[in-house]
Amino acid sequence: MSKFADFQLPLIKNEPPKNYGPESVEREQLVAAYRELESQLPVAIPLGVNGKDVKTNDIGEQRCPFDHKKVVARYHRASSSDVQGAIESALEAKKEWENLSFTDRAAVFLKAAHLISTKYRYKLMAATMIGQGKNIWQAEIDAAMEIIDFIRFDCKYASELYSVQPPENSTGVWNRTEYRPLEGFVYAITPFNFTAIGGNLAAAPLLMGNVVLMKPSDHAVLSNRIIYDIFVEAGLPAGALQFVPGDAIEVSKACFNHYDFAALHFTGSTNVFRSMWGIIGENVAHGKYRTYPKIVGETGGKNFHLVHHSAQIRSAVVNTVRAAYEYQGQKCSALSRLYVSRASWEAGFRDQLLQEVKALKVGAPLQDLSNFVGPVIHRGSFDKLKAVLDSAATDSEVEVLAGGKADDSTGYFVEPTVLLSKNPKHDIFKTEFFGPILAVYVYEDESLEEVCELVDTTNAYGLTGSIFAQDRIVVRKLTERLRNAAGNFYINDKCTGAVVGEQPFGGARASGTNDKAGSGMILSRFVSPRSVKDTFAYADSVLYPSNL
Ligand SMILES: NC(=O)c1ccc[n+]([C@@H]2O[C@H](COP(=O)([O-])OP(=O)(O)OC[C@H]3O[C@@H](n4cnc5c(N)ncnc54)[C@H](O)[C@@H]3O)[C@@H](O)[C@H]2O)c1
Numbered sequence: 159m160s161k162f163a164d165f166q167l168p169l170i171k172n173e174p175p176k177n178y179g180p181e182s183v184e185r186e187q188l189v190a191a192y193r194e195l196e197s198q199l200p201v202a203i204p205l206g207v208n209g210k211d212v213k214t215n216d217i218g219e220q221r222c223p224f225d226h227k228k229v230v231a232r233y234h235r236a237s238s239s240d241v242q243g244a245i246e247s248a249l250e251a252k253k254e255w256e257n258l259s260f261t262d263r264a265a266v267f268l269k270a271a272h273l274i275s276t277k278y279r280y281k282l283m284a285a286t287m288i289g290q291g292k293n294i295w296q297a298e299i300d301a302a303m304e305i306i307d308f309i310r311f312d313c314k315y316a317s318e319l320y321s322v323q324p325p326e327n328s329t330g331v332w333n334r335t336e337y338r339p340l341e342g343f344v345y346a347i348t349p350f351n352f353t354a355i356g357g358n359l360a361a362a363p364l365l366m367g368n369v370v371l372m373k374p375s376d377h378a379v380l381s382n383r384i385i386y387d388i389f390v391e392a393g394l395p396a397g398a399l400q401f402v403p404g405d406a407i408e409v410s411k412a413c414f415n416h417y418d419f420a421a422l423h424f425t426g427s428t429n430v431f432r433s434m435w436g437i438i439g440e441n442v443a444h445g446k447y448r449t450y451p452k453i454v455g456e457t458g459g460k461n462f463h464l465v466h467h468s469a470q471i472r473s474a475v476v477n478t479v480r481a482a483y484e485y486q487g488q489k490c491s492a493l494s495r496l497y498v499s500r501a502s503w504e505a506g507f508r509d510q511l512l513q514e515v516k517a518l519k520v521g522a523p524l525q526d527l528s529n530f531v532g533p534v535i536h537r538g539s540f541d542k543l544k545a546v547l548d549s550a551a552t553d554s555e556v557e558v559l560a561g562g563k564a565d566d567s568t569g570y571f572v573e574p575t576v577l578l579s580k581n582p583k584h585d586i587f588k589t590e591f592f593g594p595i596l597a598v599y600v601y602e603d604e605s606l607e608e609v610c611e612l613v614d615t616t617n618a619y620g621l622t623g624s625i626f627a628q629d630r631i632v633v634r635k636l637t638e639r640l641r642n643a644a645g646n647f648y649i650n651d652k653c654t655g656a657v658v659g660e661q662p663f664g665g666a667r668a669s670g671t672n673d674k675a676g677s678g679m680i681l682s683r684f685v686s687p688r689s690v691k692d693t694f695a696y697a698d699s700v701l702y703p704s705n706l
């Protein structure tokens with residue numbers, strides 16, 4: 159295609175938050191959107207294949223986590239042959255989509271971000287609240303701010319990546335690097351817990367000129383489908399993105415068995431990611447693919463706060479409560495193990511922590527706006543968390559300091575819980591529960607090195623972590639000592655709440671490939687660069703001077 163100018167993107171800035179205070183316009187508009195969506199339940203959701211809505215005979219249900227009798231969506235589930243058809247139409251759509259200029263591709267996504275910021279902000283938030291159980295603030299930071307930031311900053315980072323060109327050109331030569339889309343299709347599998355992550359799992363590879371099959375989490379089908387519809391409204395050509403909810407194993411198998419499978423873009427649990435890596439690896443060993451597929455996955459965490467005796471106690475407590483219990487601890491970045499010095503614990507940390515946790519109100523998001531903790535996502539999660547609480551209640555190594563109860567009569571509610579143990583190797587410090595359960599270990603002030611060893615080695619993860627200390631020498635030592643314990647490391651702040659454009663997100667070890675969502679690094683995983691050498695000089699002699 160012709161190119162007549164180097165266009166500059168509009169200035170990319172973080173989406174400003176709305177605060178939803180009493181009597182604010184945004185609160186009124188959000189509640190109206192929520193009520194409207196509520197009146198339309200259950201929403202019927204077909205597949206989105208080649209730009210068309212496709213119905214199947216296999217229907218799944220997404221239920222409301224705070225009122226499990228309520229069906230949020232009835233969605234059509236793709237069979238293997240539906241997925242096969244979606245792959246073929248994506249590959250057909252690829253020809254046009256990858257040949258559009260970056261300006262046109264970016265325009266589609268900048269428009270999508272604009273639509274989310276304006277026309278669809280409250281609808282997408284309402285779907286995230288009803289379907290995934292978020293309260294207003296948690297929905298705002300996810301289904302409005304983070305998804306908008308992901309998309310806009312992806313455009314900025316893509317433009318920066320494209321501008322990285324070879325620094326040297328010998329005389330009579332012009333060297334260039336092209337960032338080609340991958341040969342084949344990208345398979346994106348979304349988690350339930352962040353609408354924004356689901357959207358970005360598709361948007362990031364699409365922006366780089368790839369075509370994508372998106373399999374939404376069974377527990378986020380509604381919000382993910384709204385994102386698909388917004389991308390289409392923003393001008394994404396038919397077929398570039400295929401929306402294929404369905405049985406995770408069946409849909410994945412159809413993708414992994416295809417010769418043109420080029421990349422997995424996944425966010426979810428560690429075991430699922432490991433199992434898929436195994437399947438893909440075996441297929442690679444058998445020469446099943448055109449190219450080596452890229453595997454990008456952000457997975458689980460067992461994140462820590464380490465509170466030194468020089469820490470400002472009030473701030474460390476507030477950050478601890480927010481990090482452990484916002485969105486019921488269902489963030490990959492949620493705090494789930496706290497190591498606190500005995501001096502701080504006894505000088506007020508313990509009392510303030512328990513006072514704050516016991517004051518947290520639990521309930522449905524709009525039933526009472528002061529509810530801070532909502533439901534966990536589904537029956538499986540509720541049963542797993544209840545089993546942890548039941549076992550803690552009778553475990554001689556564990557003391558339940560707060561919470562400990564769960565109630566599934568209407569929705570899947572688990573009390574914010576604090577568990578104390580003198581055994582720092584107890585399972586409560588090792589297993590990702592993905593719920594509002596905080597494990598606490600109180601260490602002796604002089605045992606900082608031993609506690610660092612515990613923080614670093616007690617479990618397999620390496621996602622997020624925070625240290626709290628006012629002593630700057632301690633801050634420096636802990637920062638070095640815990641270099642590999644977390645991909646997102648915070649000093650005197652909570653271990654959740656990474657902001658796109660500020661803290662690119664992801665961790666290593668069992669927490670993922672650490673390609674950093676919300677950065678240019680991840681975009682580079684969805685391209686296959688081509689080095690082009692363009693020579694202007696004629697060659698006229700075979701022999702080199704050294705041959706003479
Ligand atoms: N590191 C991060 O950036 C990040 C962000 C969000 C969530 N997470 C992690 O995600 C998990 C919670 O999300 P979840 O409950 O949706 O995770 P999950 O692993 O249960 O599901 C994630 C997705 O994988 C699919 N899936 C499940 N089994 C599969 C299989 N055998 N083959 C292929 N696909 C399969 C699901 O249908 C869903 O779409 C937690 O472990 C959390 O830490 C990580």
Ligand SMILES: N[C@@H](CCC=O)C(=O)O
Pocket residue numbers: 351352488489490491653654655656657663
């Ligand atoms: N951006 C998020 C990532 C959450 C993962 O589930 C945070 O840091 O809270």
